[in-house]
Amino acid sequence: MIRTSVCDLLDIECPVALGGMGSVNAPEMVAAVSEAGGLGALGCSLLGPEEIGRAAGKIRSLTDKPFALNFLIFIPNEEGFAAALEARPAAMAFAWPRPEQELKPFFDRAHEAGCKVTFMTGEVAEARRGAEAGADVIIAQGVEAGGHVSWMAAMALVPMVVDAVAPVPVLAAGGVADGRGLAAALALGADGVLIGTRFLASEESPLHPNFKQAILDSDGHDTVLTEIPDVASGRVWPGAMARARRNRFVERWAGREWALRQHQAKAWADIQAARAVGDTEEAYLLIGQDAGLIDDLPPAGEIVRRITAEAEEILSRKLPGLVT
Numbered sequence: 001m002i003r004t005s006v007c008d009l010l011d012i013e014c015p016v017a018l019g020g021m022g023s024v025n026a027p028e029m030v031a032a033v034s035e036a037g038g039l040g041a042l043g044c045s046l047l048g049p050e051e052i053g054r055a056a057g058k059i060r061s062l063t064d065k066p067f068a069l070n071f072l073i074f075i076p077n078e079e080g081f082a083a084a085l086e087a088r089p090a091a092m093a094f095a096w097p098r099p100e101q102e103l104k105p106f107f108d109r110a111h112e113a114g115c116k117v118t119f120m121t122g123e124v125a126e127a128r129r130g131a132e133a134g135a136d137v138i139i140a141q142g143v144e145a146g147g148h149v150s151w152m153a154a155m156a157l158v159p160m161v162v163d164a165v166a167p168v169p170v171l172a173a174g175g176v177a178d179g180r181g182l183a184a185a186l187a188l189g190a191d192g193v194l195i196g197t198r199f200l201a202s203e204e205s206p207l208h209p210n211f212k213q214a215i216l217d218s219d220g221h222d223t224v225l226t227e228i229p230d231v232a233s234g235r236v237w238p239g240a241m242a243r244a245r246r247n248r249f250v251e252r253w254a255g256r257e258w259a260l261r262q263h264q265a266k267a268w269a270d271i272q273a274a275r276a277v278g279d280t281e282e283a284y285l286l287i288g289q290d291a292g293l294i295d296d297l298p299p300a301g302e303i304v305r306r307i308t309a310e311a312e313e314i315l316s317r318k319l320p321g322l323v324t
Contacts, residue, residue: 001013001014001312002007002014002015002182002186002308002311002312003015003288004169004191004192005169005188006137006169006171006191006192007192009091009116009136009137009169010039010090010091010116011013011066012037012038012065012066012067013037014036014037014038014192014304014308015038015171015182015186015191015192015193015291016033016037016038016039016182016192016193016195016304016308017033017039017041017068017118017139017171017191017192017194017195018030018038018039018040018041018194018195018196018198018300018308019036019041019070019147019173019194019195019196019197020035020041020043020068020069020070020071020093020095021043021147021196021200022043022044022045022046022070022072023046023286024043024200024205024206024317025043025044025047025055025209026204026205026206027055027058027059028058028062028085029199029202029204029206029300030059030064030067030207031058031059031062031063031067032063032202032204032279032299032300032301033199033300033301033303033304034059034063034065034066034067035063035065035301036300036301036303036304036305036307037112037304037305038066038183038304039066039067039068039090039091040059040063040068041067041068041069041070041091041093042056042068042069042070043057043070044069044070044071044077044080045070045071045072045075045077045080046075046077046080047077047080048080049079049080049082049083050083051080052069052080052083052087052308053083053086056069056084056087056089061078066089066090066091066184067089067090067091068089068091068092068118069084069087069089069091069092069093070092070093070094070095071084071092071093071094071106072094072095072120073094073095073096073097073098073101073103073106074096074101074237075235081109083144085109085110085113085115086113088113088114088115090115091115091116091117091118091136091137092106092110092115092116092117092118093117093118093119093120093139094106094107094114094117094118094119094120094130094135095121095139095298096118096120096148096237096238096240097238098238099238099239100171102133103119103130103133103135104133107119107133107134107135108134109316110321111134116136116137116140117134117136117137118135118136118137118139118171119133119135119137119139119148120138120139120140120141120153120194121138121139121140121141121161122140122141122142122143122149122150122157123150123152124157124161124164124263125162127140127164127165127170128164128165130165130249131164131168131293135168136168136169137168137169137170137171137223138161138169138171139170139171139172139173139181140154140157140158140160140161140170140171140172140173140190141154141157141173141174141263142154142155142157142158142172142173142174142175143174143225143243143287144174144175144221144243144288144290145173145174145175145196145197145201145243145288146196146197146243146244146286146288146291147196147242147243147286147288148237148240148241148242148243148286149174149225149241149242149243149276150239150240151241153174153175154172154173154175154185154188155188156175158170158172158185158189158190159188159189160190162188162189162190162227163189165280168190169190169191169192170182170191171185171190171191171192171194172188172190172192172193172194172195173193173194173196174288174290175288175289175290176193176198177195177197177198177290177291177293177294178306178307178310179234179306179307179308179309179311179312179313179314180310180311180314181193181195181290181307181312182307182308183301183310183311183314183315183319185316187312193307194308195303196288197215197287197288197290197291197294198290198293198294198303198307199300199303200212200215200287201215201216201291201294201296201297202297202298202299202300202303203297203298203299203300203321204299206299208275208278209276209278210279210280211278211280211283212279212297213245213280213286214245214280214285214287215285215287215291215294216294216295216296216297218245218287218291218294219292220289220290220291221246221292222245222246222291223243223245223246223288223289223291224243224246224250224285225241225242225243226241226242226243226244226250226254227241227242227244227257228244228249228250228253228254228257228260228284229242229244229284229286230236231253231260231264232253232260232264232268232269232271232275232284234264242284242286243286243287244284244287245280245284245285245286245287245291247280247282247284248281248282249271249274249281249282249283249284250284253267270282271283271284291306
């Protein structure tokens with residue numbers, strides 16, 4: 001069994017956490033990850049207080065294990081945040097503040113509610129800022145990840161963040177889809193991993209089956225860093241690019257973002273319609289480069305157990321044999 005300081009801190013059995021993917025909400029997926037011994041997380045930034053209350057209640061009806069509620073600090077949602085604190089999750093997960101936003105007020109309120117605090121960033125200075133504001137866990141996210149990312153790869157970023165925030169524990173995010181990724185993260189000094197794309201390709205994922213198949217078909221080379229999803233949605237993220245699957249929609253607007261801004265409302269309506277019918281060419285899909293490592297659709301709990309078992313095999317059998 002792999003047990004790190006993060007396991008003790010968050011009262012989980014294995015150091016595997018689900019990313020709080022706000023546009024892919026599924027209490028069933030959150031609960032499945034937690035029930036398998038990891039830390040499930042529900043993205044709440046775009047949910048109202050009633051939705052958050054219902055979702056937290058649904059998760060608790062499926063598992064009594066710890067889970068997190070995730071907020072993007074730059075998106076105003078005071079009522080939702082208050083409802084999340086009232087739900088008393090084991091942890092509150094934060095990410096993506098604007099440079100002028102103070103972190104401590106958010107972290108203090110979470111601690112006062114009895115929650116642990118995680119903070120995700122792709123920059124060393126921002127990791128240090130999160131630790132100084134009182135985060136219990138820092139998540140170092142590499143540019144390989146799907147969704148919104150900064151600019152440094154996890155291989156370099158993770159040990160830099162580990163050194164910068166010690167003794168605060170660190171989770172590595174970006175490019176992890178199997179036990180090799182967990183073992184590598186531990187070797188880099190992290191205390192575990194946070195995973196998104198791998199869980200999108202699971203039974204409990206709410207993605208349309210066509211989008212799940214697109215992940216299985218990916219070779220990992222078919223993603224691109226782009227602003228096009230954010231231009232289309234009308235929401236500008238602070239200092240972020242989006243890693244998305246390259247498809248007809250992205251290629252149509254590449255280099256023509258100015259024109260997309262002129263037609264943003266219609267483009268967004270078209271995206272929503274395409275998502276509803278599973279059109280993988282006309283709706284963007286935010287996935288990481290690790291999609292190239294994914295070739296099946298198991299239950300989310302099985303993913304947690306598989307990753308942990310693979311990492312245990314590597315750490316206990318393969319790596320020790322290399323040392324004479």
